[in-house]
Amino acid sequence: MTDKNQFTFNLEKKKNRFKQSLNSGDFVVLFEIDPPSSDCNISAVVSRYKPFTNAVNGIENFTSGIAITDRKTNRASFDVFDFASELIDGDRSRHVVFASGRGRTQKELIELVKACAAGGFCNVVPVSGNIFKEDTARSVYKEIFAESIPVINSLKTDENANNLLNLGGEVNPFKYSQVALHTQFFKLVKKLCAGANFTVVQAGWDILKQQELRWYLEGRGIFEPCLGRVILLKPETIEQIITGSCQGIFMSPDFLSILKKESKFGLSQFWAAQWRRFELQVAGLRWMGYSGIIISGVENEAYVKTAISKVNSALKEFSSFEDWKGAYLNFLARSEMFPYPYKYYKYSNLLETPFADSARVSSDEETTCTCSEKFRYYLNKFQAEGLSFRNPKKDHLSRLFYYSPKSCPKGMIHGTCGEMNHNGTCCLNPLKECLYSKMFKIALWKNEFEPFEAN
Ligand code: SF4
Incomplete structure (x- = not known):
């Protein structure tokens, strides 16, 4: 593992392609991958990923890049900075690296983010760290989690680091009660006030929740770019979500039964349904003002090519928000996306219009204090x-x-x-x-x- 303290900053400000694209309104497409296990043969892994990285770097119509997660589902993964450094040569400013606070002190997380910046990975999303499937409250009490907010605060006040870094903040808007949703929103606002420059949204399939987040931020006068997360659903991914391997990712029982039905009609029909769902989600996010997407579940050259052609066609297919909404309601909205009896949405007229200034606050749920x-x-x-x-x-x-x-x-x-x-x-x-x-x-x-x- 690289000693993170050895890095010094080259203070010359370089072009940050990802940041420039977000700020100029270009649609950014990133492909998410997880570092391999720490005991892997890293050269073999890097050469296995070569056709994938070449395919991502070769995309012409969008600013594209790779989003590398950190300690997403287990702690025994390869050091994220070492993996990113081995994997990516050339312009590193088009990629995004996540830095997990799980198992790290605040100082260690700051050193990791600074190492990323010094190594050319200037787009970093510090996160406090996921819980894993096997975790219990007792085992987690024994671990440390460095929270992202003090890390963002500290990096923003460090002039050298701040010059190079473009920091992101993560949020999970797929919450269906007033308390669970608002506490998420508050934390995101706190991250943005601390100095996060862009938002990365947790993966989910409820487009109303994605619009709700945009409306909330716009209503508060916050216009930092947002990246939506889209998972290409494969049978094994669905299985992982059901069995709790992807904590924080929510799938409603109704949506799950639709997926099960789709899988009964054979593989080709299952895939046709998933790609159509993917297209509708991408187009919906664009119409709702998202600046880009992070695609998860696409880790080889062939999938990258298909995904990009689907993104292309999705963005060209619909001439208006109404046009997209009709197709979306036809295809996706047959299922309830909330986990009944929890069905709180902050606004009562989501999906009626793309405009946040028409938002009507819902009176559905009022939490009370006893x-x-x-x-x-x-x-x-x-x-x-x-x-x-x-x-x-x-x-x-x-x-x-x-x-x-x-x-x-x-x-x-x-x-x-x-x-x-x-x-x-x-x-x-x-x-x-x-x-x-x-x-x-x-x-x-x-x-x-x-x-x-x-x-
Ligand atoms: S759900 Fe609440 S109490 Fe439990 S780990 Fe998360 S923040 Fe802490």
């Missing part, structure tokens, strides 16, 4: 501050509404993780309420949401 939760708040506050109300001894606790950060197995003190269950319980313990769900209820009662976004 008397015992209010009593608990006062009790916690009293315990934290003692009798010196004017001079709190534990200031950081006031930002958590006096809840202990220890109640989060990942130790997240800057915002919720992307995996909170729809009912507000913790992804690692469905019997316990997520720390940020408890905070959200107190915030609603007190009408005080600043602590969620304050850096």
Whole structure:
């Protein structure tokens, strides 16, 4: 593994192709891959990927690149910086590297991001890190997770790093309760305020949720570019999602039964349905103002070529939002995308129009704070501050509404993780309420949401 401390910055500002394309409104297409296992023969892996990287680099109609994930489904993967450096020669500014905080201290995560920048990978998305299929609350308590927000904050104040870096922030908008959705939005805004320059959206199939995110950001006057994530569904990918290998990715029971039906008609019909779903999703994202897509599940030369021709045809096929909507409703909207009884959407007129300024806020769900939760708040506050109300001894606790950060197995003190269950319980313990769900209820009662976004 490369020693990340050995890197020095070449302060000469270089062209960043990915950033330039996002800022000039060109549609960016990235192909996502995961680093191989740490005990692999890296030369063999790199030569296996050669036709794939050549195909991605050879795309002419779009700014294209590779998005390399880090510790996405297990911790035993090859070091992301070493893998990216071996895999990619030539212009590295067209690619994006994810940097996971799982198993890393804040300092180590910062060093990793700086190493990426010094090595030419200036588009980096720091993330706090996924939970894995085999995780339990107890095992996760023993691990460290460096959160992305303090890392973004620190890198933005480091002049050398800031000159080179174009940082991204990730968000999971596929949440179907007021609490689960709003805590995601707050955290994204906090990342953008800390200095993230673009947003990467979790993968999902509910286009209403993708529009809801755009409307929310535009409603708040936030216009940083957003990249949608599109998974090309293969039978094995569906299996992985069902069995929990891809934590945070949600598929509704209704959508799942449609996929099962599609798979019964034979492989060629299954593929025809998946490519059509892919085209409609890509076109929908474009009409909703997304600046590009990250395609997952396409890892060989032939698939890259097909995917690009589908992106091309999807962007040319529809002459208006209405035109696209008709085709989308025909093909996809036969299924409910929400996990009943959780069906919260922030706006009541999603899909009626492409324009955020026509958004009508829905009155579907109102989370409430119970008397015992209010009593608990006062009790916690009293315990934290003692009798010196004017001079709190534990200031950081006031930002958590006096809840202990220890109640989060990942130790997240800057915002919720992307995996909170729809009912507000913790992804690692469905019997316990997520720390940020408890905070959200107190915030609603007190009408005080600043602590969620304050850096
Ligand atoms: S308590 Fe909330 S933020 Fe912490 S791990 Fe559980 S779901 Fe994630």
